[in-house]
Amino acid sequence: MTSVFAPDLLQDRVILITGGGTGLGRAMGERFLELGAKVAIASRREPVLRAAADEMMAASGGDVFPIACDVRDPEAVDRMVDAVWTHFGGVDALVNNAAGNIAAPTEKLSHRAVDSVLGIVLHGSFYCTLALGKRWLADGRGGRVLSIVTTYAEGGSAYVVPSAAAKAGVLAMTRSLAVEWGPRGITCNAIAPGPFPTKGAWDRLLPDPSLMESAIDRIPVRRAGEPIELANLAAFLLSDAGAYINGDCITIDGGEKLKGGGQFSWMGSLTEEQWGALEASARGATKADRGSAAKQAGAPRGAGSSR
Numbered sequence: 660m661t662s663v664f665a666p667d668l669l670q671d672r673v674i675l676i677t678g679g680g681t682g683l684g685r686a687m688g689e690r691f692l693e694l695g696a697k698v699a700i701a702s703r704r705e706p707v708l709r710a711a712a713d714e715m716m717a718a719s720g721g722d723v724f725p726i727a728c729d730v731r732d733p734e735a736v737d738r739m740v741d742a743v744w745t746h747f748g749g750v751d752a753l754v755n756n757a758a759g760n761i762a763a764p765t766e767k768l769s770h771r772a773v774d775s776v777l778g779i780v781l782h783g784s785f786y787c788t789l790a791l792g793k794r795w796l797a798d799g800r801g802g803r804v805l806s807i808v809t810t811y812a813e814g815g816s817a818y819v820v821p822s823a824a825a826k827a828g829v830l831a832m833t834r835s836l837a838v839e840w841g842p843r844g845i846t847c848n849a850i851a852p853g854p855f856p857t858k859g860a861w862d863r864l865l866p867d868p869s870l871m872e873s874a875i876d877r878i879p880v881r882r883a884g885e886p887i888e889l890a891n892l893a894a895f896l897l898s899d900a901g902a903y904i905n906g907d908c909i910t911i912d913g914g915e916k917l918k919g920g921g922q923f924s925w926m927g928s929l930t931e932e933q934w935g936a937l938e939a940s941a942r943g944a945t946k947a948d949r950g951s952a953a954k955q956a957g958a959p960r961g962a963g964s965s966r
C-alpha cells in the first residue's frame with residue numbers, strides 16, 4: 660500500500676502500546692516506527708515482547724523498548740510507565756490495546772472469567788491512562804490517549820458480554836476524559852475495529868473456517884481488515900493532523916456495524932427471482948391501492964362512508 664504520510668509524521672514521538680508484541684498492537688508499532696516514532700511495548704509475556712522488539716528494530720532501525728507488565732496490576736503499571744518514561748525521557752502517547760476476550764454463553768462464565776476480561780480491558784486501560792495522565796498533568800505537558808475498543812462497545816454483543824461491558828467502559832472513559840483533560844492538552848480518542856484476522860483474536864473467537872466465512876459475509880466490502888489499515892488510522896490520530904479530534908470513536912469495519920443495524924440488510928441474500936417476485940408484489944400492491952382510490956373518487960357521495 661502506498662503511504663499517504665510524510666515519512667517523519669511521528670518523528671521522535673514516544674508511543675507506549677500495551678499488547679504491542681502481537682497482532683494489531685505490533686502492526687501499529689511497526690507503522691509508528693516507519694514514521695519516525697520511538698515505541699515501548701508492554702504485555703505479560705516477556706519472551707514474546709523481546710522477540711517482537713528485536714524483529715521490529717531490525718526491520719526499521721528504530722528504537723523499541725519491551726517491558727513485561729500485567730495491566731491488571733496498578734502498581735506494576737506504575738512501575739512500567741516509570742521505566743518507559745525514564746528510558747525515553749518522557750512519553751507522548753499511550754495506545755490502550757491490550758485485551759482479553761472469552762466467547763461463551765454468559766451463564767457458563769465463572770466470576771473469575773468475568774474478572775479476567777474486565778481486569779485486562781477496563782481496569783488495565785484505566786490504570787495505564789491514569790498513570791500517564793497524572794504525569795502529563797504534573798509536568799504541564801500534553802499527551803494523547805488512543806484506546807482500541809470494538810464496534811460492539813456502543814450496542815453490546817451477546818456471547819462476548821464481559822468484553823462488551825469492558826469496552827463500553829473504556830469508551831465512556833475516553834469521552835469523559837476528552838472533556839476533563841482536553842483543556843490541559845490531553846486528547847482521548849478510540850478506534851472501533853471490525854474483524855481483523857490476528858492469531859490472538861481468531862484462535863479464540865473464530866477458529867473454524869466456516870465461522871470465518873460467515874463473518875466475512877456480514878461485511879459489506881466482503882473482506883476482513885488489514886492490520887496496516889488500522890495502523891494508518893492510528894498514526895493519523897496520533898499525529899499533528901489528528902490534534903483537533905478529541906473524544907471521538909472512529910469505526911473501521913468495512914461497514915459491518917451498519918449492515919447489522921439495518922432492518923432490511925438481510926435482503927442482500929435474496930436471489931434475482933426473489934427480487935423479481937418482491938417487485939411484482941410491491942407494484943401490484945401500489946396498483947391495487949391506486950385502483951381503489953380511483954374507484955372511491957368516482958363513487959357517489961357517501962359511498963364507503965361508515966355513516
Ligand code: HXC
Binds near residue numbers: 809859
Ligand atoms: C469459559 C473461560 C474460558 C472460556 C478461560 N476461562 N477461558 N471460561 N470459556 N473460553 C476462565 C478460566 O476457566 C478461569 O476461570 C478464568 O476464565 C480465567 O482464566 P485464565 O486462563 O486463568 O486467565 P488468564 O490467564 O488471565 O487469561 C485471560 C483470558 C485469555 C482472557 C482468559 O483468553 C487471554 O490471555 N487472552 C488474551 C488475548 C486475547 O484474548 N485476545 C483476543 C482479543 S480480541 P476459573 O473459574 O476456572 O478459574 C477482542 C475483540 C475481538 O478483544 C472482536 C472480534 C471482531
Ligand code: NAP
Binds near residue numbers: 809
Ligand atoms: P491479540 O494479539 O491477542 O492482542 C492482545 C494483546 O494484549 C496481546 O499482546 C497480549 O499479550 C496483551 N494482553 C492480554 N492480557 C494482558 C494483560 N493482562 N496485561 C498486559 N497485556 C495483556 O489480539 P488483537 O486482535 O491484536 O487485539 C488487539 C486489540 O484490538 C484489542 O484491544 C482487541 O480488543 C481489539 N480488537 C481486535 C479485533 C480483531 O478482529 N482482531 C476486533 C476488534 C477489536 P500477552 O499475552 O503477552 O499479555
